[in-house]
Amino acid sequence: MHKYRRFLQYARPHWHSFALIFIATLAASALAALQPWPMKLLVDHVLGHDPLPHWLQTLLATLSLEPTPSRLLLLIVAAGLALFALNGALEVTLTWAWTLSGRRMVYDLAEELYARLQRRSLLYHTRHAVGDTMGRVVTDSWCVYQVFDACLFAPAHALLTMLVMIVLMAQSDVALTLLALATAPFMLGASFLVGKPLRAAAKLKRDIETRIQSHLQQTLTGIPVVQAFAQEAREEERFHQFADAAIAAQQRSTLIGSVNSLASGLVTTLGIGVILWVGARHVMSGGLSIGSLLVFLVYLTLLQNQMKVLTEVNTKLQGFSASVDRVFGVIDSEPDLKEMPGAIQLVSARGHVRLENVLFGYEPDQAVLRGVSLEALPGQIVAIVGATGAGKTTLVNLLPRFFDPWQGRVLMDGCDLRDLGLRSLRAQIAFVLQEPFLFPVSVAGNIAFGRPESARGEIEAAARAANAHEFIRRLPQG
Secondary structure (H helix, E strand, O other), rough: OOOOOHHHHHHHHHHHHHHHHHHHHHHHHHHHHHHOOOHHHHHHHHHOOOOHHHHHHHHHHHHOOOHHHHHHHHHHHHHHHHHHHHHHHHHHHHHHHHHHHHHHHHHHHHHHHHHHHHHOOHHHHHHHOOHHHHHHHHHHHHHHHHHHHHHHHHHHHHHHHHHHHHHHHHOOOHHHHHHHHHHHHHHHHHHHHHHHHHHHHHHHHHHHHHHHHHHHHHHHHHHHHHHHHOOOOHHHHHHHHHHHHHHHHHHHHHHHHHHHHHHHHHHHHHHHHHHHHHHHHHHOOOOOOOHHHHHHHHHHEEEHHHHHHHHHHHHHHHHHHHHHHHHHHHHHHOOOOOOOOOOEEOOOOOEEEEEEEEEEEEEEEEEEEEEEEEEOOOOOOOOOOOOOOOOHHHHOOOOOOOOOOOOEEEEOOOOEEHHEEEEHHHHOOOOOOOOOOOOOHHHHHHHHHOOOOOOOOHHHHHHHHHHHHHHHHOOOOO
């Protein structure tokens, strides 16, 4: 449960919304207790011949109304409609407050995941498919909403409603109340029995969904290659295999959940049957009125529904535990590239680069660069030439510290790159990528991406100019 408690940090900024939810939940529980009473009044005092309760007689006398059956019927119908309207207003308030706070928590978590993933090294991103990374931010971040809904919001509402129901049921008939509570342990036992297999099924399902997302991203990103080699049918077949696996995992999860629902439903049905038998005998012996029995049965239904909510807490937690693990897998992981405390901020680099006996590779025991030493003086042009796969790009990627060497050092103006601030280091390096990449924004937006503080208005005006020479001439210098 420790990992679930960690989500509290995302709830603290929204405590006012949760306070509103708590107040609305108290009011909703009270209204739930009042809703069956118009039916009791109708059965016992309109259709039956029992004397009116003292509080109702006082109310009618205050309103100067004669307690005729038609007037009582009108008041009962009006009371039922009023309770329904109040309950609807409370439900709207609860939904609004929960939507506001719940969605904000989701996007707070998604923002933190996004920020951490952006700062992971290129080595991390080469080992994780983009589809998997996107799934953690877009889909798995919803687990914070699910945790609070399953562990706090729904159980709190259920417990408050259950307490009210138990008190009111005990006032009507203690023996029937004890019989109603006797079913709770059996419902809880059925839920815990399916917890472990449901967790395994949920993890398998989430893994397969991630593989589908990764397959889509990889295929659509490389669509020119897929079409050039006419491999559409093969990629469709792979997607079909992933889909079959996802369906099988969903079937397994649904079967386990259905078994749990069946067991809980069986216990509930047996409990209602026993209570009906005992309650009917109490009515026949005169210890309980028909209206009171009907009210008790309504309370019993509400009580069992809330018990079901509590018994499903463990099942729901197991269901989205895979997403929780994937979220904390990102948050708890140590960054590949750490910035030293008190790192040197490089204000203006001279451009003296030196590599000293560098050893580096992407996989353990598979070095790409072995004992490489190189020096480039300020103003000097150095061309690195070699066969494909010799490590040219890897060597250059060490300069902006996309990776750290396993052994040896990379120095800029005599300073080890690990002692420099990352942002200040990369601000001194200009990049011309081997494969040009354009963001799906305007030309001006791409030009100014590395320097958003530059004169965007001037760039945009130049981008609209028809004359290419005029466009180049008007670009900001530096």
